[in-house]
Structure formats: structure tokens, C-alpha cells
Amino acid sequence: MLEIRHLGKTYGSGERATRAVGDVDLTVTEGELVCVVGPSGCGKTTLLKCIGGLLRPTSGEVVLRGRRVTDPPEEMALVFQDYSRSLMPWTSVRNNVLLPLRHKKLARAERSRLVEEALDAVGLTRFIDHYPWQLSGGMQQRVAIARALAYQPSILLMDEPFASVDAQTRGDLEDLVLSVRERFGVTIVFVTHDIDESVYLADRIAVLTHAPTEVKELIAVDLPSPRDQIATKELPDFARLRAHVYRLIKRERPAAGDLADEEALAATRAET
Amino acid sequence: MRLMAVRTSARLRRGLSTLDALLPVLSVAAALGVWELVSRTGLISERDLPAMSTCVRALWHLLETGTFWHELLLTVRGWALGLAVATVLAVPIGIVLGSSDLAGRAFRVPIEFLRPIPSAALIPLLFLTLGTNLKSEIFLAAFGAFWPLLVQTMYGVRDLDPVALDTARSFGLGPVERLYRITLPSTVPYIATGLRISSTVSLILAFTAELFMGIPGLGQAVNVAGAFGLTDQLYALALATGFLGVAIHIVSKAVERRALRWHPSQRRAAA
Known part of the structure; x- marks a missing residue:
């Protein structure tokens, strides 16, 4: 359903050009959950923004259900890492979830049904009239997930969504992602730097190289479903996969020269 | 000991908040008092700066x-x-x-x-x-x-x-x-x-x-x-x-x- 073909993204031009994404090829099939893991600063977020139509790639293309992505497609929703910046603090949880529905041509009753269903799916029905900042970090990220679900996407892009919540909440949110996927049948591309998380969630893992990033290896995760935070993580296969991904990424540890590149990348990012 | 310290600090805080409320009142009263004095003692002649009480009375009439x-x-x-x-x-x-x-x-x-x-x-x-x-x-x-x-x-x-x-x-x-x-x-x-x-x-x-x-x-x-x-x-x-x-x-x-x-x-x- 989603094809990423020879995708490349370079920031700036001439002397100061920084290649963030080298040449990424990846195909995601309907209903699949693909985790994208890579060393930090390798251009994961850039890649995701290109997939989501927020950034125009320098080379290659993204094709969603046969159509080339140039703008944010309507059947795609994004969940950002920074929930506190992505939610609107001036309005209620209800209105935050309603945001993506306002310009869709829907009956009022249908809209509130979608909002309520999405909030029910993340277990926040009780907090519909709260402000986002009255909720904990984990709950805020659930609001962001509910908002994405209310949009009724067929594909969900998640950019390190649980990087800023504590470990226990993180486990709960991971299970929430799996249950949401069951309930709504969405395809998910999940970017993370957490190796355990990627193995736990994924059907397949795409391990990225250092910037300019490429797909280093695609790993099929054949762990049994449904996954369980304790039982799944006790399986020898889990440990094996985890170690395998770990080694792949460890070998990507940046040399001194790459580090300078990374700083340059951060600098150009700040400018754009 | 600690309990007492907590209690004292609570009392201190209550005292401070009363002071907070009183402070603007006090400063206004002081300013008005200085005005009255400056004029009444003739430091500035009453023709140029009438006493505060006179002005307030004039305002009242206005x-x-x-x-x-x-x-x-x-x-x-x-x-x-x-x-x-x-x-x-x-x-x-x-x-x-x-x-x-x-x-x-x-x-x-x-x-x-x-x-x-x-x-x-x-x-x-x-x-x-x-x-x-x-x-x-x-x-x-x-x-x-x-x-x-x-x-x-x-x-x-x-x-x-x-x-x-x-x-x-x-x-x-x-x-x-x-x-x-x-x-x-x-x-x-x-x-x-x-x-x-x-x-x-x-x-x-x-x-x-x-x-x-x-x-x-x-x-x-x-x-x-x-x-x-x-x-x-x-x-x-x-x-x-x-x-x-x-x-x-x-x-x-x-x-x-x-x-x-x-x-x-x-x-x-x-x-």
C-alpha cells in the first residue's frame, strides 16, 4: 500500500548541502506494522516527514495506494513525539480530537461519534472536557493518538511517539498501539530508537544506516500474536531478534567525521 | 522540630500574604500623606499645589x-x-x-x-x-x-x-x-x-x-x-x-x- 522508492533528501545546497536521507527503499503492505529503527540523528524524522508529505524529497518518490505523495494525504495521520507542542493548549481534549474533522464534510452527530469512539479507544472518555495540560504526559500522547484515529486514516505514521514518557507508561502505550491496530485495521509505520520497542511491536523492522540513511536490513519478526509485555519478552526469539538489531545498529556507531556531519545537519535543520 | 518549623513558616506565609494585600494600600496612603504635608507646610505653595484634601473635595464636587x-x-x-x-x-x-x-x-x-x-x-x-x-x-x-x-x-x-x-x-x-x-x-x-x-x-x-x-x-x-x-x-x-x-x-x-x-x-x- 505504501511504497518508498529511492527516497533521498538533502538540506541546503552547494557547499553547505547536508544529505540526511540517502536512498531509502521500503514497501509496506496493507495492515502491516513496520518499525523503523536507526542510530540517533540518522534522519528518521526527515524520512517520516517525506513520507507524510510535509517535506518534499530531493530524489525518489513516495507512493500511497498508487498515488504519488506531494502533500499530506487524507488517508494518512501523523503522531509526533512532542505531544505538548502538537496538542493545542487553549482548547479541550474534545476540540483537539475534533481538529482534523472540522474541514471534512461530516454531519455533526457523525463528528462527535468519531471523537467519542477515538477517545474510547485510548481510554480517555472521562477526560473529554479537560484541557490537555491537565493530563499526564502519557495521557496527552493518547489524546494525540485519538486525534489521529478520529481522522480515520488507513495509515498511521508515528514519530518516536513514546520517547518522552516513563517506562511503565510506555509499555501501556505500546499495547494501546497494538489494540488500536486490531480495532481499526490501520497500517502503521512506527519510527523509534528503542530496539526493544521495535521488536515488540513490529511485523517487520527496517534498520537504517547512519546519515545519509539507507535501509540496512529488513527483518521479519515472527513472534506470536497477541504480544504480551512479559511473555513475549521472555521468548528466546525475542532475545535473538533484539540482539540482532542491536548489533546492526552498534556497527553503525558514528566515526568522528560523521559526528561533524551530524552537527552540520542539526545546524541546517535549525535554519529550515 | 521540623513540624514547628513548618508551622512557623505557614504562619509567616499567612503574615506575608496579609502584608501583600496591605502594601498597596500603605503606599497609596503614604503618597497622599506626603502630598498633604508638602502643601500644608508650604513647601510648595498652596496656590500651585492645593492640599490633597482640597483636591479630593473638588473631585467630589466634580x-x-x-x-x-x-x-x-x-x-x-x-x-x-x-x-x-x-x-x-x-x-x-x-x-x-x-x-x-x-x-x-x-x-x-x-x-x-x-x-x-x-x-x-x-x-x-x-x-x-x-x-x-x-x-x-x-x-x-x-x-x-x-x-x-x-x-x-x-x-x-x-x-x-x-x-x-x-x-x-x-x-x-x-x-x-x-x-x-x-x-x-x-x-x-x-x-x-x-x-x-x-x-x-x-x-x-x-x-x-x-x-x-x-x-x-x-x-x-x-x-x-x-x-x-x-x-x-x-x-x-x-x-x-x-x-x-x-x-x-x-x-x-x-x-x-x-x-x-x-x-x-x-x-x-x-x-
């Missing part, structure tokens, strides 16, 4: 006259219209200049040139152009109130979170919807600050226009009182203008608190 209230309304009208014109112009222009780098750079020099011009310097020009009427008063008040609002709105738009905009874009919100769903609400705190600054500026300039151009209002009344040597009335009117300023400040503060219930600066009050 409050009973219809003319005073009429003049007050005229000043309030000049203030309100000036502020309204400034807001209607400054907010949209600020949004445009704040969101476009090109426009911001293009207009930086003219803005930095016009902004520091004292509004009162325009009075001679207004005599020649708009004349001695309400239009001049509104123009002057609006000119002064325009700049703080413009600058605040520009800063607000520049400070907009790119993640918030990306979020809106990813959900397919067009430029117009992004403007009033994301840009405007996030800029409101800045606009509110601008309004608070500008409302004071607008009052000062409405008064100034009346004072120097002879446009009816409290300013003109002060001018007349001065010309006839009615110093007690002059100070009474100055006091009245001061109270008007305080009233405007209190109202705008309350409006700000309501509009910004969600903002970190107001959250404690809301919780």
Missing part, C-alpha cells in the same frame, strides 16, 4: 456635575476608538509581517523609523490636516497604540511552534484554517500583552490630543481649569484621569485572564 461625566465619556470614546482602530490595523499587519520573512525584512526599516517618533510630534501636523476634532484625537491615539500591538503580534507569530503547524498541515488544514485554528489562538497571549500596553498609550494620547488641540474631553477641561487658575479642579481632573487609567487596567487584566485561562501564566488561577 462628580456631581453632568459636565464632568460628559467629558469623561468623550475621553473614553477617544480612547476606545483609538484602540479599536489600532487593533484592527495592527493585528492583521502583524500577522502578515510575522509570518513572511520577506515582508518582515522589507518593512523593518520603515517600522523602526516610525515607531520611535513621539506621537505628540504629530500634533502640529494634525492641526494642519485633520483639524481640531475627534478624527485627530482618534488618529493620535491609534498611532501610539498601533506600535506595541504590531510588534507584539509579530513576535507572537514568529514564536509559533513549527510542530503545531506541521500537525495542522498533516491533517489537511489549509492556510486559512491554519491561520484561525492555530496561528491566531497561539498569538493571543502576545496580542493580549500588546493590548494592555496599547490601552494605556491610547488613553494618554486621547488625553494629550484634548489637552493640546482643544478637543472636548477631560484633557480640554484640564486646560481650561489651568487657564482660569482653578488649580484644585485641575488636580481633581488629573486624579480622575488616573482613576480612569486604573479602571481600564483592571478591566483589561480581567479580560486577559478570561481569554488566557489555558495559558501557563494564568493556569494556577484557573485550577
Whole structure:
């Protein structure tokens, strides 16, 4: 359903050009959950923004259900890492979830049904009239997930969504992602730097190289479903996969020269 | 020991909060007392500065006259219209200049040139152009109130979170919807600050226009009182203008608190 073909993204031009994404090829099939893991600063977020139509790639293309992505497609929703910046603090949880529905041509009753269903799916029905900042970090990220679900996407892009919540909440949110996927049948591309998380969630893992990033290896995760935070993580296969991904990424540890590149990348990012 | 320390600190805090409430009352009382003394002891002659009690009595008498209230309304009208014109112009222009780098750079020099011009310097020009009427008063008040609002709105738009905009874009919100769903609400705190600054500026300039151009209002009344040597009335009117300023400040503060219930600066009050 989603094809990423020879995708490349370079920031700036001439002397100061920084290649963030080298040449990424990846195909995601309907209903699949693909985790994208890579060393930090390798251009994961850039890649995701290109997939989501927020950034125009320098080379290659993204094709969603046969159509080339140039703008944010309507059947795609994004969940950002920074929930506190992505939610609107001036309005209620209800209105935050309603945001993506306002310009869709829907009956009022249908809209509130979608909002309520999405909030029910993340277990926040009780907090519909709260402000986002009255909720904990984990709950805020659930609001962001509910908002994405209310949009009724067929594909969900998640950019390190649980990087800023504590470990226990993180486990709960991971299970929430799996249950949401069951309930709504969405395809998910999940970017993370957490190796355990990627193995736990994924059907397949795409391990990225250092910037300019490429797909280093695609790993099929054949762990049994449904996954369980304790039982799944006790399986020898889990440990094996985890170690395998770990080694792949460890070998990507940046040399001194790459580090300078990374700083340059951060600098150009700040400018754009 | 610790319990006692906690208790003492609680008592201390309660004591401090009473002091907090009392402090403004004390400072006002002290200022009025100094005024009374300076005049009564003849440090400044009573002809130039009548005693505080005399002026307050004069103000009391003024409050009973219809003319005073009429003049007050005229000043309030000049203030309100000036502020309204400034807001209607400054907010949209600020949004445009704040969101476009090109426009911001293009207009930086003219803005930095016009902004520091004292509004009162325009009075001679207004005599020649708009004349001695309400239009001049509104123009002057609006000119002064325009700049703080413009600058605040520009800063607000520049400070907009790119993640918030990306979020809106990813959900397919067009430029117009992004403007009033994301840009405007996030800029409101800045606009509110601008309004608070500008409302004071607008009052000062409405008064100034009346004072120097002879446009009816409290300013003109002060001018007349001065010309006839009615110093007690002059100070009474100055006091009245001061109270008007305080009233405007209190109202705008309350409006700000309501509009910004969600903002970190107001959250404690809301919780």
C-alpha cells in the first residue's frame, strides 16, 4: 500500500548541502506494522516527514495506494513525539480530537461519534472536557493518538511517539498501539530508537544506516500474536531478534567525521 | 522540630500574604500623606499645589456635575476608538509581517523609523490636516497604540511552534484554517500583552490630543481649569484621569485572564 522508492533528501545546497536521507527503499503492505529503527540523528524524522508529505524529497518518490505523495494525504495521520507542542493548549481534549474533522464534510452527530469512539479507544472518555495540560504526559500522547484515529486514516505514521514518557507508561502505550491496530485495521509505520520497542511491536523492522540513511536490513519478526509485555519478552526469539538489531545498529556507531556531519545537519535543520 | 518549623513558616506565609494585600494600600496612603504635608507646610505653595484634601473635595464636587461625566465619556470614546482602530490595523499587519520573512525584512526599516517618533510630534501636523476634532484625537491615539500591538503580534507569530503547524498541515488544514485554528489562538497571549500596553498609550494620547488641540474631553477641561487658575479642579481632573487609567487596567487584566485561562501564566488561577 505504501511504497518508498529511492527516497533521498538533502538540506541546503552547494557547499553547505547536508544529505540526511540517502536512498531509502521500503514497501509496506496493507495492515502491516513496520518499525523503523536507526542510530540517533540518522534522519528518521526527515524520512517520516517525506513520507507524510510535509517535506518534499530531493530524489525518489513516495507512493500511497498508487498515488504519488506531494502533500499530506487524507488517508494518512501523523503522531509526533512532542505531544505538548502538537496538542493545542487553549482548547479541550474534545476540540483537539475534533481538529482534523472540522474541514471534512461530516454531519455533526457523525463528528462527535468519531471523537467519542477515538477517545474510547485510548481510554480517555472521562477526560473529554479537560484541557490537555491537565493530563499526564502519557495521557496527552493518547489524546494525540485519538486525534489521529478520529481522522480515520488507513495509515498511521508515528514519530518516536513514546520517547518522552516513563517506562511503565510506555509499555501501556505500546499495547494501546497494538489494540488500536486490531480495532481499526490501520497500517502503521512506527519510527523509534528503542530496539526493544521495535521488536515488540513490529511485523517487520527496517534498520537504517547512519546519515545519509539507507535501509540496512529488513527483518521479519515472527513472534506470536497477541504480544504480551512479559511473555513475549521472555521468548528466546525475542532475545535473538533484539540482539540482532542491536548489533546492526552498534556497527553503525558514528566515526568522528560523521559526528561533524551530524552537527552540520542539526545546524541546517535549525535554519529550515 | 521540623513540624514547628513548618508551622512557623505557614504562619509567616499567612503574615506575608496579609502584608501583600496591605502594601498597596500603605503606599497609596503614604503618597497622599506626603502630598498633604508638602502643601500644608508650604513647601510648595498652596496656590500651585492645593492640599490633597482640597483636591479630593473638588473631585467630589466634580462628580456631581453632568459636565464632568460628559467629558469623561468623550475621553473614553477617544480612547476606545483609538484602540479599536489600532487593533484592527495592527493585528492583521502583524500577522502578515510575522509570518513572511520577506515582508518582515522589507518593512523593518520603515517600522523602526516610525515607531520611535513621539506621537505628540504629530500634533502640529494634525492641526494642519485633520483639524481640531475627534478624527485627530482618534488618529493620535491609534498611532501610539498601533506600535506595541504590531510588534507584539509579530513576535507572537514568529514564536509559533513549527510542530503545531506541521500537525495542522498533516491533517489537511489549509492556510486559512491554519491561520484561525492555530496561528491566531497561539498569538493571543502576545496580542493580549500588546493590548494592555496599547490601552494605556491610547488613553494618554486621547488625553494629550484634548489637552493640546482643544478637543472636548477631560484633557480640554484640564486646560481650561489651568487657564482660569482653578488649580484644585485641575488636580481633581488629573486624579480622575488616573482613576480612569486604573479602571481600564483592571478591566483589561480581567479580560486577559478570561481569554488566557489555558495559558501557563494564568493556569494556577484557573485550577
